[in-house]
Amino acid sequence: MDFGDEGEARSAFLTAGAISAVRGRLMQAGSTACIDCDTAIPPARRAALPSATRCVVCQERHERGL
16 A cells, blocks of 8 residues: 555545544434534525534534634
8 A cells, every 4th residue: 555545545534434423413312403503403404405514604604714
């Protein structure tokens, strides 16, 4: 295995871990709550984006880097 293969394997492992963590949060009872402010994620947002982990306000802040 060369360094490129090792980096790709590590990246795939880390990505799989992130996906697993999100799946775990979604499976929890509080999966409809924003991970930042703990308010309910509106049903329309969850229907449009089932993987959403933040409410609209917190997602906008996250995208702006605040």
